Amino acid sequence: MKSAAFEYRRAASIEEAMTLLGEEGVFAKPLAGSQSLGPMLNLRIAQPDRLVDITSISELNSVSDNRDFVDIGACVTHADVEDGRIVDASMGLLAFVARKIAYRAVRNRGTIGGSLAHSDPAADWVSALPLLGAKALVVSPKGERVLPVKSLMVSSFVTALERDEIIRAVRVPKASPSARWGFTKFNRKAGEFAHAIAGVFHDPETADFRVVIGAIETAPIVVEDASFLFGGRFDSDMHERLDDNAVLMLLKEKNVDDVYVQQLAITALRRAAKQAGMK
Known part of the structure; x- marks a missing residue:
């Protein structure tokens, strides 16, 4: 099968993405790696009116190294984590988890924020990140809020995100050398x-x-x-x-x-x- 017709929009900024996602009367979905959403579109399990591509937003692809934590942009891929292209806050746990996600082709495209937002209970990040006490930095037109990753997933494929909210980054506390x-x-x-x-x-x-x-x-x-x-x-x-x-x-x-x-x-x-x- 192929997907139902939809409007495709590429957002240049977080603000534009939130506007496109929050428009009244439009069922919109953010598009990142599309490793889960893509098959759901083709099977017509998901039939959004609009897809908002957020992969070109620089802020969502950045990594910020702070004294006590590392902020990992929502569009950082599993392969970025696996290959050590981000600062390791976990004494090796993040890379260990990343290299066992699906197959390399999936890891090249799939994103850490997309996995959390999709909230498949059998996925890796929804379990691994709460283990580290990570938090999701969630933005909307009303501002930003910090949500423990363990509270982000409500049930299978159901999250605490509002319709116009997106995950900006994941904040991972730095583990000590003795962890x-x-x-x-x-x-x-x-x-x-x-x-x-x-x-x-x-x-x-x-x-x-x-x-x-x-x-x-x-x-x-x-x-x-x-x-x-x-x-x-x-x-x-x-x-x-x-x-x-x-x-x-x-x-x-x-x-x-x-x-x-x-x-x-x-x-x-x-x-x-x-x-x-x-x-």
């Missing part, structure tokens, strides 16, 4: 969407001990203080102390009742914890 992390993704073959995602992040200098469980058909589970899952402490043996029942309770709170999915999530988290403990 440790683990990130596990299960899929049937390389390049496919995940059937389970789990991550562990620990930074003793900031007292962060965070866990994320993703690919659960809704917004990922983010545990800000994960010590109770591992007997109260972070060390090389913590994967052996993982409290399976506590993880099951977290999953059931999200209505994850399928036993197979539950066991995948627990196993992914145990492997992520082992990886983090070995670093």
Whole structure:
């Protein structure tokens, strides 16, 4: 199939993009890498009146290195992250995640902001960025607001973004040199969407001990203080102390009742914890 007819507009600035997206009576969608929206257009799952191309807006392609954080423009691609063309705020986690997203052709075009705005629960950034405590910088004609990435996704393909809002950048706190992390993704073959995602992040200098469980058909589970899952402490043996029942309770709170999915999530988290403990 081919897409339904639509108007194509290329925005030269964030202000122009917001105007084109917010016009009353027009169903408009922003267009970045188009690695998810493109197939949806062709299958006519998405039928917007207008596509607003935001890829030529310089501000959305920039990276800002600050003392405590790095702002990554929404149109920075997965390949930019994978190849180290941005400042690494994560002690290697971002590049590790990026190189396992889909295939190289997709990574060359797909963008970090587009992935968050699309909010597929099986995608990587919707889980990896909350693990780091990242925030989305969201702009609209009313101004800019800062939204924790963990709060951006409401449910499958549903976000907290308003119709005239776009993600300008993702703010990633800088991890200390002593930070440790683990990130596990299960899929049937390389390049496919995940059937389970789990991550562990620990930074003793900031007292962060965070866990994320993703690919659960809704917004990922983010545990800000994960010590109770591992007997109260972070060390090389913590994967052996993982409290399976506590993880099951977290999953059931999200209505994850399928036993197979539950066991995948627990196993992914145990492997992520082992990886983090070995670093």
